[in-house]
Amino acid sequence: MTTGTGSLPGTKTDGAIPSASPGKATIIVLGGLTALGPITTDLYLPALPSLREDLGSTFPAVQLTMTASLLGLAIGQLLFGPLSDRLGRRRPLLAGMVLYTVATVVCALAPSITVLVAGRFLQGMAGAAGLVISRAIARDRYEGVAMVRFMASLGVISGLAPICAPALGALLLWLTDWRGTFGALMVYGTLASFGVLFRLTESLPPERRHRDGLGSTFRAIGGLLGNARFVGYVLTSTFSFGALFAYVGASSVVIQDVYQVSPQTYSLIFAVNSLAVVGFSQLNGRVLVQHLKLDVLLLIGMGTAALAGTALILFTSVWHLGLSAVWPALFVLMAGMGIALPNSSVQALTMAPHAAGSASALLGVGTFSCGALVAPLSSLGDRPSMGLLGVVVLGCALAGLSAFALLCRRPGPQAV
Numbered sequence: 001m002t003t004g005t006g007s008l009p010g011t012k013t014d015g016a017i018p019s020a021s022p023g024k025a026t027i028i029v030l031g032g033l034t035a036l037g038p039i040t041t042d043l044y045l046p047a048l049p050s051l052r053e054d055l056g057s058t059f060p061a062v063q064l065t066m067t068a069s070l071l072g073l074a075i076g077q078l079l080f081g082p083l084s085d086r087l088g089r090r091r092p093l094l095a096g097m098v099l100y101t102v103a104t105v106v107c108a109l110a111p112s113i114t115v116l117v118a119g120r121f122l123q124g125m126a127g128a129a130g131l132v133i134s135r136a137i138a139r140d141r142y143e144g145v146a147m148v149r150f151m152a153s154l155g156v157i158s159g160l161a162p163i164c165a166p167a168l169g170a171l172l173l174w175l176t177d178w179r180g181t182f183g184a185l186m187v188y189g190t191l192a193s194f195g196v197l198f199r200l201t202e203s204l205p206p207e208r209r210h211r212d213g214l215g216s217t218f219r220a221i222g223g224l225l226g227n228a229r230f231v232g233y234v235l236t237s238t239f240s241f242g243a244l245f246a247y248v249g250a251s252s253v254v255i256q257d258v259y260q261v262s263p264q265t266y267s268l269i270f271a272v273n274s275l276a277v278v279g280f281s282q283l284n285g286r287v288l289v290q291h292l293k294l295d296v297l298l299l300i301g302m303g304t305a306a307l308a309g310t311a312l313i314l315f316t317s318v319w320h321l322g323l324s325a326v327w328p329a330l331f332v333l334m335a336g337m338g339i340a341l342p343n344s345s346v347q348a349l350t351m352a353p354h355a356a357g358s359a360s361a362l363l364g365v366g367t368f369s370c371g372a373l374v375a376p377l378s379s380l381g382d383r384p385s386m387g388l389l390g391v392v393v394l395g396c397a398l399a400g401l402s403a404f405a406l407l408c409r410r411p412g413p414q415a416v
Contacts, residue, residue: 025199026199026200026201027153027154028195028199029192029195029196029199029200030134030137030138030154030200031153031154032130032188032191032192032195033093033130033131033133033134033192033195033196034130034131034134034135034154035161036100036127036130036131036188036192037073037127037130037131037368038161038165039161039165039185039188040069040073040123040124040127040185041066041069041070041248041249042161042165042166042169042248042270043165043166043168043169043172043181043184043185044169044178044181044182045165045166045169045248045251045252045266045267045270046166046169046170046173046252046263046264046266046267047169047172047173047177047178047181047263048062048063048252048253049252049253049256049257049263050173050177050178051065051178054177054178055112055113055116057113059253059257060376061113062113063249063250063253063375063376064113064117064376065113065116065117065120066120066248066249066372066375066376067249067372067373067375067376068117068118068120068121068124068372069120069121069123069124070124070245070249070368070369070371070372070375071121071124071368071369071372072120072121072122072123072124072125072126072127072128073124073125073127073128073131073364073368074128074364074365074366074367074368074369074371074372075125075128075365076096076124076125076126076127076128076129076132076364077128077131077132077360077361077363077364077365077368078361078362078364078365079125079128079361080092080093080096080128080129080132080133080357080361081132081133081136081357081358081359081360081361081362081364082210082220082221082357082358082361083357084132084133084136084204084357085136085204085209085210085220085355085356085357085358086209086210086211087209088202088204088206088209089133089136089137089140089202089203089204089357090196090200090201090202092129092133093129093130093133093196093200094193094196094197095129096126096127096128096129096130096133097126097129097130097189097192097193097196098193099122099126099129100123100126100127100129100130100189100192101186101189101190101193102126103119103122103123103125103126104119104123104182104185104186104189105182105186106118106119106122106123107119107120107123107182107185108179108182108183108186109179123185124368127189128364128368130192131364132357132360132361132364133357133360134154135345135349135356135360135363135364136203136204136356136357136360137203138150138151138154138349139349139352139353139356139359139360140203140204140356141203143350143353144346144350145289145290147346147349147350148284148285148289148294148342148343148346149285149286149289151285151342151345151346152281152282152284152285152286152342153285164271166252166266166267166270166271167264167267167268167270167271168184169181169263169267170263170264170266170267172184173263208354210355220354220355220358221355221358221361221362223355224352224355224358224359224362225362227351228407229351229407229408230348230351230352230359231407232403232404232406232407232408233344233347233348233351233404233407233408234348234362234363234366235366235399235400235403235407236298236302236340236344236400236401236403236404236408237341237344237345237348237363237366237367237400238363238366238367238369238370238400238403239370239396239397239399239400239403240301240302240305240337240340240341240344240367240396240397240400241341241366241367241368241370241371242367242370242371242373242374242392242396242399242400243305243309243333243337243392243393243396243397243400244334244337244341244371245368245370245371245372245374245375246374246375246377246389246392246393246396247273247330247333247334247389247393248371248375249371249374249375249376250375250376250377250389250392251266251269251270251330251389252266252270254385254386254389255269255323255386258385258386259322259323259326261323269327269330272327272331273327273330273331273333273334274334276331276332276334276335276337276338277334277335277337277338278338279335279338280334280335280336280338280339281338281339281341281342283338283339284297284338284339284342284343285342288339294343294346294347295343295347295404295408297339297340297343298339298340298343298344298347298404299401299404300336300339300340301336301337301338301339301340301341301343302336302340302397302400302401302404303336303397303401304332304333304335304336304339304340305333305336305337305340305393305396305397305400306394306397306398306401307332307336308329308330308332308333308336308393309333309390309391309392309393309394309395309396309397310390310394311329311332311390312326312329312330312333312386312387312389312390312393312394313387313390313391313394315329315386315390316385316386316387316390317387317390326386329390333393336397340400344400345363347408348362348363349363370396374392374396377389377392
């Protein structure tokens with residue numbers, strides 16, 4: 001069995017069906033599914049100020065649409081992950097994509113902020129199927145370094161989402177209003193449904209599925225939660241995503257309101273910063289894992305995020321520097337996320353070869369619940385604050401480092 005701390009072989013040894021290199025169609029479909037979360041959260045970011053005015057709402061209330069989406073993504077993964085362990089990956093995935101499309105229509109037609117928040121929750125819960133099951137499919141096929149490489153291939157596609165989504169959202173605002181962004185998401189959901197239906201094959205054979213109902217699911221989840229090392233990697237991943245979503249959830253309001261930039265300029269800033277996630281994720285999966293242990297890379301990524309959070313606090317609360325200093329600090333934060341996020345997820349999934357769906361669900365519940373909690377924090381008080389955003393980022397990074405030090409270094413079983 002593989003270890004939890006080093007560069008790992010990529011050959012399956014746990015009874016899974018050996019898998020050849022996936023075809024381009026599979027990579028495109030799975031990449032599109034992993035991109036569903038970033039696209040759902042990022043496409044409408046430039047429209048938040050106009051959305052607030054159109055619905056006569058407030059900044060905290062508008063940011064609840066982000067929180068509702070993230071909560072839906074968390075809860076939905078807890079539903080679809082174990083379900084995919086019982087029924088296979090393909091059927092729950094298709095059901096989720098169809099429901100996502102329907103929920104997006106509700107968002108596009110929402111007459112009030114209350115209806116929009118409800119629609120965003122349903123949209124996130126359905127879209128969670130794409131996130132959790134795509135990770136489970138990766139675990140079905142690969143482990144260790146091979147899984148890191150495969151997820152890096154997916155990252156080429158999914159990493160384009162946070163780069164393109166805000167720019168596309170800003171372009172849509174030239175052509176239509178905020179409702180048009182949800183029209184684009186409806187098209188995306190429809191294409192994802194067709195991709196699953198016609199291009200994706202089943203990766204979990206019947207003999208490897210959980211057959212004894214909810215009891216098996218709860219036992220699998222209980223076994224995972226009883227493994228301190230697994231919990232440590234989940235918490236590290238959770239707080240890494242917390243730092244990421246603090247930026248994603250607050251950057252639109254903070255940058256546009258505090259620094260008085262246009263939606264188009266904000267989308268450019270967001271796109272450039274997102275290049276750091278894509279670039280360093282690819283560097284991690286194709287180069288760094290060949291020379292450094294995954295745990296070392298995880299520490300580097302989290303340490304970089306802590307450094308970026310500290311810089312944001314100093315640049316805005318002590319030295320009062322402008323956007324020209326803040327922007328590079330945000331870029332460094334995204335670079336750290338490009339290293340920390342894939343390694344923490346791979347380490348957790350590696351420890352659950354026989355319950356990949358449940359393990360993926362627990363990862364998702366933690367990460368998106370944390371994201372839902374931290375996303376509105378920088379808008380507390382009289383006005384949005386980049387300094388408060390830095391405090392949240394630093395706090396999440398330190399919490400992740402603490403979880404790693406306390407749990408991931410403890411001796412114990414290597415896999416569940």
